[in-house]
Amino acid sequence: MSVECTADREPLVSIIVPVYNSERYLPTLLDSLLSQTYHNLEVICINDGSKDSSLQILNDRSSQDARVVVVDKENSGAAATRNVGLDRATGEFLCFVDSDDYVMPTAIERLVGIAVEHYADAVIFDMDNFDDATGETSPTNAVVKEFVPSRTVFQLKDIPNFYKRIVGFTVNKLYRSSYLKEMHLRFPQLGAHEDMPFTYVALSAARTLYYLDETLYYYRRSREGSLSDGTNDDYRFMVNALESFRLELVHYDLWDACKRDFINYALHMCHWKYTVLSRRYRWAFGGDCRRNIFKQFDITDYDQSYFYDSDDYSFFMRAAYPSLSYRIASSGMYFVQKAVRAFE
Structure with a gap:
């Protein structure tokens, strides 16, 4: 009503x-x-x-x-x-x-x-x-x-x-x-x-x-004394927020309807976080994505057709398979070359 x-x-x-x-x-x-x-x-x-x-x-x-x-x-x-x-x-x-x-x-x-x-x-x-x-x-x-x-x-x-x-x-x-x-x-x-x-x-x-x-x-x-935090270089906060987000979707019976959007968003956030990290933290984050984070959010379970954004997927390929990506990039495949440049 x-x-x-x-x-x-x-x-x-x-x-x-x-x-x-x-x-x-x-x-x-x-x-x-x-x-x-x-x-x-x-x-x-x-x-x-x-x-x-x-x-x-x-x-x-x-x-x-x-x-x-x-x-x-x-x-x-x-x-x-x-x-x-x-x-x-x-x-x-x-x-x-x-x-x-x-x-x-x-x-x-x-x-x-x-x-x-x-x-x-x-x-x-x-x-x-x-x-x-x-x-x-x-x-x-x-x-x-x-x-x-x-x-x-x-x-x-x-x-x-x-x-x-x-x-x-x-x-x-x-x-x-x-x-x-x-x-x-x-x-x-x-x-x-x-x-x-x-x-x-x-x-x-x-x-x-x-x-x-x-x-x-x-x-x-640019305000002084704001509630904003100083955690930009600690990617664990982002990972914890994504995990909380996923658990809430499951808790409220929203997971089936939102799963694909969530997995795409998790990949996007990893890509975004990499771009805003200072250089000294990027190597550690890339390795953690490859070993843990991509698996944690089911990103590794799907092929390219599951992902909406080619730039985000290129980031995933370069981070998940660095050696393979280098060989493919050398052969001239554009989407992986683009990901390589993102990591430089």
């Missing part, structure tokens, strides 16, 4: 905001949320043991606007903090916002209207980067537009290589709360890449999805 959205019946929206040492940015973020053209909000701000004046700012705003709900707790990281917000959320819809970002004033109104009209379990929307140092904005490419239909309902099965086409950001989705509560879905506490399992499992379980190709959110870059 659809929820009606009229002037006198606005469904409650829970906005979950994890906060850590954000005193410089919190006023801007809170202004952007409390000035939304959509008014029936609860802004659940969870202070994750901040050492600056963030908690005082939150308490001051809460005393001025009852829609601001403040939860104070010891530091435990972004995943645990968002889970506290999920436990406290009472809205018919929910979304996540980071404490150093800001949201367009019509964002919630647009998203709820779409979710109600199309009875979408999740609405995906565009977000741009905002460079804190220069003030310039740039696209995040959170959605690969040529593969994802805009302004119409769809499901995961409608988009081959789904997980590569829609980036697993936490903050550019609005969810219908009821189906997430039925699942009791939570962020795994992994230390990094914790958005991945939650976001993709939530989208995989959604009966209907909708993509609104409008920029409604600005993600602040």
